[in-house]
Amino acid sequence: xxxxxxxxxxxxxxxxxxxxxxxxxxxxxxxxxxxxxxxxxxxxxxxxxxxxxxxxxxxxxxxxxxxxxxxxxxxxxxxxxxxxxxxxxxxxxxxxxxxxxxxxxxxxxxxxxxxxxxxxxxxxxxxxxxxxxxxxxxxxxxxxxxxxxxxxxxxxxxxxxxxxxxxxxxxxxxxxxxxxxxxxxxxxxxxxxxxxxxxxxxxxxxxxxxxxxxxxxxxxxxxxxxxxxxxxxxxxxxxxxxxxxxxxxxxxxxxxxxxxxxxxxxxxxxxxxxxxxxxxxxxxxxxxxxxxxxxxxxxxxxxxxxxxxxxxxxxxxxxxxxxxxxxxxxxxxxxxxxxxxxxxxxxxxxxxxxxxxx
Amino acid sequence: xxxxxxxxxxxxxxxxxxxxxxxxxxxxxxxxxxxxxxxxxxxxxxxxxxxxxxxxxxxxxxxxxxxxxxxxxxxxxxxxxxxxxxxxxxxxxxxxxxxxxxxxxxxxxxxxxxxxxxxxxxxxxxxxxxxxxxxxxxxxxxxxxxxxxxxxxxxxxxxxxxxxxxxxxxxxxxxxxxxxxxxxxxxxxxxxxxxxxxxxxxxxxxxxxxxxxxxxxxxxxxxxxxxxxxxxxxxxxxxxxxxxxxxxxxxxxxxxxxxxxx
Numbered sequence: 165x166x167x168x169x170x171x172x173x174x175x176x177x178x179x180x181x182x183x184x185x186x187x188x189x190x191x192x193x194x195x196x197x198x199x200x201x202x203x204x205x206x207x208x209x210x211x212x213x214x215x216x217x218x219x220x221x222x223x224x225x226x227x228x229x230x231x232x233x234x235x236x237x238x239x240x241x242x243x244x245x246x247x248x249x250x251x252x253x254x255x256x257x258x259x260x261x262x263x264x265x266x267x268x269x270x271x272x273x274x275x276x277x278x279x280x281x282x283x284x285x286x287x288x289x290x291x292x293x294x295x296x297x298x299x300x301x302x303x304x305x306x307x308x309x310x311x312x313x314x315x316x317x318x319x320x321x322x323x324x325x326x327x328x329x330x331x332x333x334x335x336x337x338x339x340x341x342x343x344x345x346x347x348x349x350x351x352x353x354x355x356x357x358x359x360x361x362x363x364x365x366x367x368x369x370x371x372x373x374x375x376x377x378x379x380x381x382x383x384x385x386x387x388x389x390x391x392x393x394x395x396x397x398x399x400x401x402x403x404x405x406x407x408x409x410x411x412x413x414x415x416x417x418x419x420x421x422x423x424x425x426x427x428x429x430x431x432x433x434x435x436x437x438x439x440x441x442x443x444x445x446x447x448x449x450x451x452x453x454x455x456x457x458x459x460x461x462x463x464x465x466x467x468x469x470x471x472x473x474x475x476x477x478x479x480x481x482x483x484x485x486x487x488x489x490x491x492x493x494x495x496x497x498x499x500x501x502x503x504x505x506x507x508x509x510x511x512x513x514x515x516x517x518x519x520x521x522x
Numbered sequence: 523x524x525x526x527x528x529x530x531x532x533x534x535x536x537x538x539x540x541x542x543x544x545x546x547x548x549x550x551x552x553x554x555x556x557x558x559x560x561x562x563x564x565x566x567x568x569x570x571x572x573x574x575x576x577x578x579x580x581x582x583x584x585x586x587x588x589x590x591x592x593x594x595x596x597x598x599x600x601x602x603x604x605x606x607x608x609x610x611x612x613x614x615x616x617x618x619x620x621x622x623x624x625x626x627x628x629x630x631x632x633x634x635x636x637x638x639x640x641x642x643x644x645x646x647x648x649x650x651x652x653x654x655x656x657x658x659x660x661x662x663x664x665x666x667x668x669x670x671x672x673x674x675x676x677x678x679x680x681x682x683x684x685x686x687x688x689x690x691x692x693x694x695x696x697x698x699x700x701x702x703x704x705x706x707x708x709x710x711x712x713x714x715x716x717x718x719x720x721x722x723x724x725x726x727x728x729x730x731x732x733x734x735x736x737x738x739x740x741x742x743x744x745x746x747x748x749x750x751x752x753x754x755x756x757x758x759x760x761x762x763x764x765x766x767x768x769x770x771x772x773x774x775x776x777x778x779x780x781x782x783x784x
Contacts, residue, residue, distance in 0.1 A: 220683050241689045253680035257702045270689035318688065 168195040170232075171354050172217055172322055177226035179212050186212050188378045189226065194322070194356060199348050201357045203365040204375035205401070210358045213375075214324050217356065218247045231321050241270075246315030248325040252307045254299035260286070260310050261295040267318040285313040288347070305336050312347070322354045329364065341368055362402045366390060374398050396518055399446045406452065406489045408445040412437045427485045430462050434517050442520035451514035452491035454480065454500060455507045463509040468502050482508060545761065552754035559749060569755040576752055582740035583756065589651070589726075589736060590719040593658035598712040600659070601666025602704065606696070608667070609674045610682075626664045634661060635728035642729065649731025657729040658719045665718065666711035673707025 172194035179187040186209045194200050202210040215221040216228055219240030227236045235243055246267070254263050264285055268278045286292055289309040299307055308328060315323055328344075329337045345368045348355045359365055365372045366386040374381040374389055374397075382394045393399035396407060410424035420437055422430045422445060430445055437443055458465070466484035473496060480491045480500060491508060493500070500506060555564040573579065608620065626634060638657045647653055681703070685695040723738045730739060741753055 218687060220687070239686075240683070241686045241691060245687075247684070247687045249680045249684060251678060251680060253678055253684035255681060255685075255699055256678075266685070266690070267688035270694065314688070 168198075170194065171196040171230065172356065173229040174213070174216070175227045175229070177213070177216060177223050177228065179209070179216065179221070180224045186378055187223075190378075190380050192373065192380065192383075194354060197352050197354055198370040199345065199355045199357065199368060200371045200373060201359060201365040201369040202373050202375055203359060203362060203401075206360055208375045209378040210360075210375050211326055214247070214326055214356065214358050217322065218245055218324050219243045220247070244318075244321045246318055246320040246323055248308075248311050248315050248323065248328045250327045250330055252299070252311040252331075254307055254311055254314070256299055259296050259298060260291065260302070263299065263310055264314050264317055266314065271318075281317055285317045288316075289313055289343075304332050305340060308332065308340060309343075312344070316347075316351065316353065320353065322356055325355060325357045327359055328357075330359070330361070337364075344368065366402065374401065376401075391516070393446070393516060393518065396444055396446070399516060399518065404449045404490055406447045406449060408447070410443060410445065412439050412441045412443060415439060425485070428464055430515070431512065432515050432517055433512050437517075437519065444518045444520065446516040446518060447510050447514060448516075449479070449490040449492045451510045452489070452508050453510060454482075454491055454493060455509065456499075456504075458507050459509045461509075462512065462515075463507050465505065465507050468500060468504045468506060471500070471502060482506060484508070548754055549758045549761065552751055552758045554751055554754075557750060559751065559754070569751040570759075572752045573755050573759075578735070579737075579740060579752065579756060582735050582737045585651070585734055586720060586737040589655050589658055589734075590716050593655050593662055593719050594712050594716040596655075597659045597662035597715050598666050598708060601663045601711060601715075602670050602708050604663070605667045605670035605674060606700070606704075609671065623664045623667055626661055627668070631661075631722075631724040635725040638725065639728040649729060649734070651734045654726060654730045654734045654736070657725050658722065661722075661725060662715035662718060665714045666708075669711030669714060670704055670707040673704045677703050 170193045172192075174190060174192040176189045176191060177187060178185065178189045190213070192213070202213055204210045212221065216223050217230070219235065219238060219242075223236060227234055229235065230243060230245060255266065258266070261282055264282045265278050268281060273281075282295075286295060289312065291306060291309060291313075294302065294306065294310075299310065302310065308331075312323075312325075312328070325344075329340050332340060341364060344355075357365075357368065366389075369386055371383060372386055372389045373383050376397050382389055382398050384392070389398060390402050393402065396405075399405045399407070408422075408424045408430060410422040410430065412420055413423045413429070414421040415438065418433060420432050420434060422432060422443055424430060424445075432443075432445060455463075464484050466482040466489070468480055469483045469488065470481040472479040472481075476495055477492050478495065478497060480493055482489050482491060489508065550562060551559045552569055553565050553567070554562050555566045555568070556562070608616065635657075638653075638660065642649060642653050677700070681699055682695055685699045686692070690698065721738055722736075723742055726736050726739055727742075730736060735743075737756075741749065744750070744753070
């Protein structure tokens with residue numbers, strides 16, 4: 165595999181507003197052509213990172229490189245990046261055509277070339293015939309598409325997207341997710357996408373950057389961050405997680421025994437822990453299986469307290485020693501009902517082990 | 523229910539009579555053959571003809587329009603730029619300035635009139651058209667700022683950033699993106715400034731000099747000797763103009779509302 169080219173580089177980037185430190189000295193490499201998502205809860209600083217790349221905000225310290233060039237103090241209008249705003253920020257008194265043409269006109273591109281390029285872009289997102297409409301005459305999804313091609317027409321080295329789908333309803337959002345991903349694949353433009361929605365991050369990205377309180381918690385492919393979270397925060401933020409906190413009580417034959425709050429023992433296959441270490445065992449609800457008959461290993465008895473029917477799945481909440489855990493079963497399974505005594509079990513390698521050292 | 527509706531209509535009609543009867547009387551008497559605004563004796567267009575021979579009245583009218591137009595244009599420009607500056611930039615004392623803006627709006631006109639007069643005297647400025655226009659600019663600016671500011675706050679704050687992101691410099695951004703969005707606020711500010719200037723008596727009374735008599739001042743001065751019907755005729759003509767302008771602007775805004783609904 166050839167060496168991937170770094171298109172955006174953040175070096176010890178930090179940002180404070182007054183005494184409040186929003187970003188605490190982070191380093192980040194974004195590769196050319198990838199779809200990278202900055203994922204975090206609101207206020208974690210993900211938008212701040214985006215604004216430093218777009219040039220709408222200057223970093224407090226650290227440096228920003230775009231395509232190898234130090235742009236830390238370069239004005240936004242001179243950077244070869246474009247931003248898609250959450251509320252689209254289309255110019256309300258300009259037609260769709262004029263909105264899309266705006267960037268090229270600023271660069272004094274000849275009008276006939278603008279026409280060709282705008283037409284091509286409008287075709288790309290299937291908005292033919294809408295050229296002379298005003299933004300207010302479009303639906304939310306159409307406005308979003310206009311705002312995306314308004315950025316893309318400038319052939320940016322990177323397209324920055326700040327929660328671009330959050331104003332759309334669920335169905336349209338899902339549709340636009342697929343459209344966006346297809347668009348990105350087709351054009352090969354680097355997308356840096358900001359969202360707080362973990363589904364969006366997992367389904368669209370090549371890599372996900374999980375951000376917590378101004379720090380990068382984990383960078384990895386969607387599969388890595390979901391299946392191999394490095395911290396409880398990541399495990400909990402991406403999807404549902406059942407967390408068993410316990411202490412290692414026995415190590416033998418590549419099997420480590422973990423005692424969960426003096427109530428029951430679980431076995432894990434990791435062998436780099438010693439007796440007395442605190443560990444967390446994380447199990448995704450979809451990996452937990454239910455049975456009415458006890459099994460030998462990693463099997464816990466509990467009582468069903470609640471069942472939430474969700475169409476193609478049913479969420480089952482099971483109380484074990486006053487702690488509630490969640491399991492997912494298929495569709496409308498009639499084998500279980502509330503107040504049933506059941507056993508929970510899962511495959512050994514479905515346990516995600518997170519040491520407490522972190 | 524029916525009775526209530528009748529009552530509603532009576533109330534509405536009475537309010538309208540209350541509001542418009544004086545204006546109706548004024549227009550009526552502009553067609554009166556008698557020179558006294560007391561009894562209607564017969565119909566004539568004589569006063570309208572007379573109007574064009576009443577030099578002092580016409581001069582006052584021209585002065586009024588000159589003052590109103592120039593003070594409106596200048597105060598609209600200054601007010602718009604100030605509102606944008608106050609919106610865009612953060613600086614020490616911004617809050618205080620924002621509050622101080624309301625003072626010229628709420629203080630009694632007579633106070634502003636006297637203060638302007640004293641400052642003109644202090645600076646040894648001769649009272650005339652210049653001081654009058656300056657005074658009108660002074661009291662109009664806050665109204666324009668307040669009106670433009672409300673347009674600014676309802677504008678999407680990301681527009682400016684989007685423009686700069688797409689490569690526009692700040693001047694282009696202002697003229698191509700910001701200014702067009704502010705047109706309604708600027709227009710209503712200008713309308714306000716114009717109408718305030720048009721009928722101002724108190725401040726003009728202190729700041730006008732020889733040769734800068736305005737229509738309100740002129741009418742005010744002839745009240746003692748009795749208002750002649752040619753003044754009625756002039757005011758009727760002004761009312762007609764205002765009526766036409768208002769109708770046009772209403773038709774435009776109605777069309778715009780219909781357009782928005784589409």
